[in-house]
Structures are given as C-alpha cells and as structure tokens.
Amino acid sequence: MIDDEAVDALGEEILDWRFKSVPASAHGSTVREHARARRPLDEYGTPLMTLDAGALEHNLRVMAGWTEAAGVRLAPHGKTTMAPQLWRRQLEAGCWAITLANLPQLRVARAFGVRRVLLANALLDPAGLAWLSTELEEHPEFEFISWVDSVRSAELMDEALRAARAQRQVDVCVELGGPHGRTGARDKSEAVAVAEAVRKAPTLRLVGSGGYEGALAHDSSKEGLAAVDTYLRRLADLHGRLPYETDEPIVTAGGSAFFDQVVEILGDFGGQVVLRSGAYIAHDDGFYRQISPFVRGAAPSGDDDARLRSAMHGWARVVSRPEPKLALLDAGKRDLPFDEGMPEPQLVRGAGPSPVASARVTALNDQHAFLRDADVEVGDIVRLGLSHPCTAFDKWTLIPVVDDADAECPVVVDLIRTWF
Structure with missing residues (x-):
C-alpha cells in the first residue's frame, strides 16, 4: 500500500x-x-x-479496532499530518486508503508509492489531470477516486482527460453538500444530474457518493448533532438512487468529530462505508478532546483505554x-x-x-x-x-x-x- x-x-x-x-x-x-x-x-x-x-500507538490501535467492529473502512485524511511515516503506520494498522485534499498532496503520496488515494475534492486543473492520466497508465496498481459536485466539473474533467489521451477512466464520487456548507451539490436533483453527466463522460466512472458532515456543525450540541443527522440521511437517500458503474460502490463521509453518526446512519444502507477521519492519530487537548465520539459515548462507558x-x-x-x-x-x-x-x-x-x-x-x-x-x-x-x-x-x-x-x-x- x-x-x-x-x-x-x-x-x-x-x-x-x-x-x-x-x-x-x-x-x-x-x-x-x-x-x-x-x-x-x-x-x-x-x-x-x-x-x-505511546499515544500514537494507542490511537492507531483504538481506531483500527473501532472501525473493524463497526464493519467500515477507514481512509484517514493524510492532509492532517502530511507524514508518509505516519501514513505507513495507518495503512499497516488496516486502513483502506489515504485521503488527500489537493494535487500537491497527491504528488507527495505518489512519490512515496501510496497505492490507493481518495481525493476529497474536485480535480479540475488540466495539467494536473494530464499528470494523473499518465500516472494511472504507467502504474496499473494505482487506484484513485476523486469528487465531482456539478455537471460543469464533470465536463471539464472529461475535456482535460480527452485532451491528455487518457487510457484509464478516472473513478469519481458525486459529492453532496449542505446549506451554508462547503462544496457539494445542494440538492438531490442536482446530484442526480451530476451522476448522469459522469455516466456520459467516457473518461469517468461513477463509483460512489460522498460528502463532509463536519462543515455543518462545530459542536456536540443537540442542534449540531441533529444537523449532522439530517445531512447524513440525505446522503444515504442519494446513495441509494445513483446509477453506479461498479458492483461495490462506496459512500464516504466522516471527519474526526461525528464518525459515529456516519456509521449509525450510512451503515444501514447498501454500499461500503468509508470514513475519512484523520485527526485521530494525534488527537489533541482542545477541539477534538471535547467533541470526539469517544467522549460522547462511542467508547465503552468508563473505559479510558478505549478513548x-x-x-x-x-x-x-x-x-x-x-x-x-x-x-x-x-x-x-x-x-x-x-x-x-x-x-x-x-x-x-x-x-x-x-x-x-x-x-x-x-x-x-x-x-x-x-x-x-x-x-x-x-x-x-x-x-x-x-x-x-x-x-x-x-x-x-x-x-x-x-x-x-x-x-x-x-x-x-x-x-x-x-x-x-
């Protein structure tokens, strides 16, 4: 890996x-x-x-055990550390892939031979897509998944990949966003239109759906948790409606604050759930210490070793x-x-x-x-x-x-x- x-x-x-x-x-x-x-x-x-x-080793073990018990895959966000030495330890602990956020980070991952990368963003740069097409062609073992959130982004990717004479299709997930959130199609009809644009593009292949719930809440208040739940139910509904081009579509969400809710809601629907929690390996003495699912009840009550x-x-x-x-x-x-x-x-x-x-x-x-x-x-x-x-x-x-x-x-x- x-x-x-x-x-x-x-x-x-x-x-x-x-x-x-x-x-x-x-x-x-x-x-x-x-x-x-x-x-x-x-x-x-x-x-x-x-x-x-000791804390690094503990956190690797805790998260690996929790995701295994939950029956989900973990593709930790490598942008948290940008440290290949730590990526290797995460992969050795059972992680399915490394998630990244932009092209420079992707190039770092490929320089260190990371075999499976999930890019939690759209890649629209023509020069970057030309580089990616060459990388995919020269390295058949390299697996890459990107996001699209608009018909235009699918069209731009297709145009750039055609111009680069891409030999392999680029796998993509349709991204669903939320009100006042970051990127992502804002409603189901828009997301379905994006999926259709992907299916019409010969250089792209629709393999899943995804998004980020952490942009919709910044605390564990009743209102914040409810906003996350509402978004995840919308993502689950969308995931069940898209015409995938693979037998094993993924649905991906889950930062380091609400991954327990992701498993609870998305785990009941078809497809493979992929979490992208990245901060867990270092954790902290501030934001994540207060909001972590392991503090809010995901860990066994009173078991400090499970936090x-x-x-x-x-x-x-x-x-x-x-x-x-x-x-x-x-x-x-x-x-x-x-x-x-x-x-x-x-x-x-x-x-x-x-x-x-x-x-x-x-x-x-x-x-x-x-x-x-x-x-x-x-x-x-x-x-x-x-x-x-x-x-x-x-x-x-x-x-x-x-x-x-x-x-x-x-x-x-x-x-x-x-x-x-």
Missing part, C-alpha cells in the same frame, strides 16, 4: 539548519542515527513540538516576566496551532503541573505566547497542550517523537518528516 523503501530512505536524511526542531549538536547525523541515539529532550531548544510514541489520547505537545521557554501575572513564552503562531483554541499550559518541565494549574494562554503573536497567572520564572520550560492537529503539523518539517511526554525527562526515539 506504500513504498517501504521510499519511506525508509527518510532515515538517511542529514540533519542540519533546515530543521528548526533539531539541536546543532545533531547536525551532520542522519535521522536514523539521531533517533537511535535516544537523546534526552533537554538537549533540544525551544520552541518545539513533539509527538508521544483517544493527545499525542502532540508544544514546549516553550519563559523569556520574560514584565508584569507580576504575565509571562512571555518563546512560541507563537509560527510554531503552534491557534485557530481552534489557544494552547493549554499543562506543566513546567521538572516541576509538574502545579505552577501552571490555573494559568492560561490569552494571546499569541508571531513568536510569543502570553501566559497569565502562572507561577513561573524566566528560563522555565512549559509544556502546552495543543488544539487542532490539522494546523499543527504544517508548522514543523521534522517533529521529534518522545517515548513518554509525561516522563520527568522524555527521550527522543524517532523523527517524523512532513511535506507541506
């Missing part, structure tokens, strides 16, 4: 100034050599983001105490996610959680965080819980993996390369 040699070759990359997470003492070593040395995190500077090895764990943490140093209740940390918007909530102070390295028990980050500048009500001194290093992995990984080209982020002195056991 992925080119092991290409992924393994990442271990031979030379560490140097290109990677802001790497200490100068490691420059000249390979990634593999440095990981094997198991250096203490104390040797790394700040700002820093790390992943927790996801946050695998990502920020580390920042106190560089100023200009006021009695204000400290400035050396990590900001360029280092940490902030679009779904501010970083959460968790502990001071070597001192435990008490110094920041009532502290909060109130603002981020480009390179600074405003930490208030913390009992810290200049030079202290604060561990931060982070929210929203989709805007965390893109800030780091190389991310250290520690053995245990809760340890008094974590040890670096791996390094994860990202490609954004």
Whole structure:
C-alpha cells in the first residue's frame, strides 16, 4: 500500500539548519542515527513540538479496532499530518486508503508509492489531470477516486482527460453538500444530474457518493448533532438512487468529530462505508478532546483505554516576566496551532503541573505566547497542550517523537518528516 523503501530512505536524511526542531549538536547525523541515539529532550531548544510514541500507538490501535467492529473502512485524511511515516503506520494498522485534499498532496503520496488515494475534492486543473492520466497508465496498481459536485466539473474533467489521451477512466464520487456548507451539490436533483453527466463522460466512472458532515456543525450540541443527522440521511437517500458503474460502490463521509453518526446512519444502507477521519492519530487537548465520539459515548462507558489520547505537545521557554501575572513564552503562531483554541499550559518541565494549574494562554503573536497567572520564572520550560492537529503539523518539517511526554525527562526515539 506504500513504498517501504521510499519511506525508509527518510532515515538517511542529514540533519542540519533546515530543521528548526533539531539541536546543532545533531547536525551532520542522519535521522536514523539521531533517533537511535535516544537523546534526552533537554538537549533540544525551544520552541518545539513533539509527538508521544505511546499515544500514537494507542490511537492507531483504538481506531483500527473501532472501525473493524463497526464493519467500515477507514481512509484517514493524510492532509492532517502530511507524514508518509505516519501514513505507513495507518495503512499497516488496516486502513483502506489515504485521503488527500489537493494535487500537491497527491504528488507527495505518489512519490512515496501510496497505492490507493481518495481525493476529497474536485480535480479540475488540466495539467494536473494530464499528470494523473499518465500516472494511472504507467502504474496499473494505482487506484484513485476523486469528487465531482456539478455537471460543469464533470465536463471539464472529461475535456482535460480527452485532451491528455487518457487510457484509464478516472473513478469519481458525486459529492453532496449542505446549506451554508462547503462544496457539494445542494440538492438531490442536482446530484442526480451530476451522476448522469459522469455516466456520459467516457473518461469517468461513477463509483460512489460522498460528502463532509463536519462543515455543518462545530459542536456536540443537540442542534449540531441533529444537523449532522439530517445531512447524513440525505446522503444515504442519494446513495441509494445513483446509477453506479461498479458492483461495490462506496459512500464516504466522516471527519474526526461525528464518525459515529456516519456509521449509525450510512451503515444501514447498501454500499461500503468509508470514513475519512484523520485527526485521530494525534488527537489533541482542545477541539477534538471535547467533541470526539469517544467522549460522547462511542467508547465503552468508563473505559479510558478505549478513548483517544493527545499525542502532540508544544514546549516553550519563559523569556520574560514584565508584569507580576504575565509571562512571555518563546512560541507563537509560527510554531503552534491557534485557530481552534489557544494552547493549554499543562506543566513546567521538572516541576509538574502545579505552577501552571490555573494559568492560561490569552494571546499569541508571531513568536510569543502570553501566559497569565502562572507561577513561573524566566528560563522555565512549559509544556502546552495543543488544539487542532490539522494546523499543527504544517508548522514543523521534522517533529521529534518522545517515548513518554509525561516522563520527568522524555527521550527522543524517532523523527517524523512532513511535506507541506
């Protein structure tokens, strides 16, 4: 499902100034050599983001077990991490495919030999479609599924693929959207017309339907969950009406917030359900911690081992105490996610959680965080819980993996390369 040699070759990359997470003492070593040395995190500077090895493994196991028990496939959204090393672990854990969002991400996946890709978007770029047609022709094992949400998009794809003299049909799903959502046909009649346009296009093949429920709700309120249910029932109804050109059509939905509802509603209809949850591998200490289905009842009651764990943490140093209740940390918007909530102070390295028990980050500048009500001194290093992995990984080209982020002195056991 992925080119092991290409992924393994990442271990031979030379560490140097290109990677802001790497200490100068490691420059000249390979990634593999440095990981094997198991250096203490104390040797790394700040700002820093790390992943927790135990939490990553736990989350992979939990999600694989849950999807298997639910009888659905998982094609995790690779845009969350853009890390082929993590994609490989997800595929090895049983994932059916990797989902991506645009052409540059697709090219990364193909550079690492990902064999089955679901593009949760429309691909209309003529140059990109010409490249795709060549890729499909030269690699018969490569399986690709894209989305269309209008008659015009189907026509444009067909025109570009004809111009490229495409030899293989491109598999597509009709995308259904919702009111005030993102892309997707807004009603059933429009979606059926899109399906008919696909069937008329000799370069395209209709293999499923899909959409994204997460754009229609941003919390687990009664109203939010009801909006998701309503949309999913519309998708289920559409899925049962389209004239597919395969014996095993798929219906795909499911981000990382409402995948339990996707299984409950779509699982009762014909076709293979494909979830696209991507944030689960890292989880977080913010948005997904609050809204995850495993918090809302999808996990067995009281079984903490069946819940996801946050695998990502920020580390920042106190560089100023200009006021009695204000400290400035050396990590900001360029280092940490902030679009779904501010970083959460968790502990001071070597001192435990008490110094920041009532502290909060109130603002981020480009390179600074405003930490208030913390009992810290200049030079202290604060561990931060982070929210929203989709805007965390893109800030780091190389991310250290520690053995245990809760340890008094974590040890670096791996390094994860990202490609954004």
